[in-house]
Amino acid sequence: MTMFNNGYATLQIPEGFDPVNTKDEFNDLYLVNVNIPMSIKFSITPTLVGLPDIKEDIEKNIENNPKINLILSDFIPINDDIYYLIISSFSDGKKEIRRNEFLYVKDSNLYIFEFTYPYADRELDDFYLNIIRSFKISVPKYIVEDGQYKLNE
Template identity: 75%
Template sequence: MTLFSNGFATLEMPEDFEAVATKEEFNDMYLVNTKIPMSIKFSTTPTLVGLPEICDGIEKNVETNDKINLITSDFIVINDVIYYMFVSSFSDGEKEIRRNEFLYVEDDNLYIFEYTYPYADRELDDFYLNVIRSLKIIAPKYIVENGGYRLNKEE
């Protein structure tokens, strides 16, 4: 496995995945594997709320969006840390897409792992968890203060 690092966090990138450049503000890493096909997105965003509030917001959004089918959501422990897991599916008109999301909050930073693939019946396995387990936070990417946020320059 290749190591990803942005100065704030490191994690292992699985074999056969290629990095894709993206201009999304909070996206740290976006990987694709066209053989499976699957994508992995790792993002960091500033936040002033915890996982329970984030969970409530996501579930309210799903209730009002008839294009998203909630499969499961729950709090789980990975590496002695509590994550919020949200598994959903949606249709792109031709095939059903499954998305597994894992969210974690530390030091006013929300870390999000998102796995997207076209297999509605595929179960979560150690592949996803191994990437998450490899996460090492070096320093918070964002400093939240005075009603706003800034990039942490003390990396």
């Protein structure tokens, strides 16, 4: 089993997935498996708000985007923590894509797991949950004070 560790968090990398370099400041890990096909994105961002406010903002943004179909938006327990789960689909006109996102807030850091795959694929609940259950926070990546953030070095 391969583990990802950036000094702030660790999580299990599923077999068959390869890392892809990105230049997004808040993207900590981006994996693809061209055989499924599926991508997994793990991000950590600073935040001043909790999951209820994040849920409200995401739902409002989806309502204003006719290309995105909201399938599920709810809070769920994973391990001993509460996550916000949002399942949506969108179409580029040729194929439909499904995105399952799991969001978690701790110590003013927002942890986002995003799984994107062809809509027609089977449900992968255990696959997602096994990755999320392997997730451990070592220290917060960002320190948020007075409305500003800095990297926790």
